[in-house]
Amino acid sequence: MYVRYEKCDPLSTGEVTRTDQILPYFVMDVAKHLPGLPGLFIAGIFSAGLSTLSTMFNTLSATIYNDFVVEFSSANVSERRTNYTLKLIVIVSGTVCTILTFFIDKMGGLFHFVNASQGLIAGLFVGLFSLGMIYPIANAKGALCGVVTSFLAVGTIVVMNQWYKLRGVISSFPKPVSIQACYGAVNFTLPRDTALESQPFILFRLSHWYNAFLSVIVVTIVGLFVSWITKEDKVHTSPDLLSPIARIFLKQASHNRETANVHEMTNQK
Structure with a gap:
């Protein structure tokens, strides 16, 4: 086309x-x-x-x-x-x-709005499952806070981005087109130059393709922070619930703790 x-x-x-x-x-x-x-x-x-x-x-x-x-x-x-x-x-x-x-x-156009919404939801799921599979410290409270915070934060970005697009403050950058090969007289309105106008906050100007990435980042950071605050020392994480990469670090951490306990018991004797 x-x-x-x-x-x-x-x-x-x-x-x-x-x-x-x-x-x-x-x-x-x-x-x-x-x-x-x-x-x-x-x-x-x-x-x-x-x-x-x-x-x-x-x-x-x-x-x-x-x-x-x-x-x-x-x-x-x-x-x-x-x-x-x-x-x-x-x-x-x-x-x-x-x-x-x-x-x-x-x-306006549905393409950008639908992709932005799908990126938001997909990012929530990817971030939630990644949080539970990769990080042994993650718990239910951290996952819930991460998902809610990510939904509110990235959802605000989606809404504000669409709002500024409707007002014409920001716009997408399609491929260059012209009307020089059209037959007959046509009316053409030049786009408004917004370079000198005040621009919205940088997150509101991001492309909708970044929404999934932002959702994953927010879920992971908030989830880990809340999980670290609300962690319980005696909770055991089954290695079967983690990814193979996380199991390597979990085994290494367990080995380090066992070595430290052996040294402590030896020093006490």
Whole structure:
């Protein structure tokens, strides 16, 4: 797409208003002389989207039912009532997601926001599992504080970054394009020069690709700090729960402690 529209950018000429619209515009531009192909493309997108949403809502309803509804319901629940409850959860979840689309529509392009959110969540999981597998000192309190702190900190960065993008204070840096090869008269608005304006805090200007890395760093640092403060001396960490790399350091630490105990007992005698 970039090769085709490098010299005639449809976003600059006003043919499309968002970067999300370039793909369907490209399909209509290339396949407009082939009857049925644009419709087949749209049908494929809708089919894949509906299939994905169906799987997600079914999984979500089953998870909510098993984790929350079962805990507060009686043991003798009929299968018919269970089916009605699952369908109700799907309806409520779908309604909430539909309402949220009206707010997301005001946030500009979805690509950056979705990737930023995925980076945040993925970083939390990677940081949490890495904390437990690599560091023997880690405990539940440290893991909880690390995840909550990382979610609040990086979540604030995601929200503020999107807010400044909507205001036009910061912007992404796409590949260079022009309109010199376009036919006919076009209107082109030069972007506002923000070099002399006051820039936001540096973390709010970071690319969304750094969110996962930041999440892992915050979870690890906060988790280790809280675990060190709340550590218990007599807690034994099973080597089977740690990664092979961590087991080497754990064995070395155990060997050093045993050697120190032997020397201490020898000196006492």
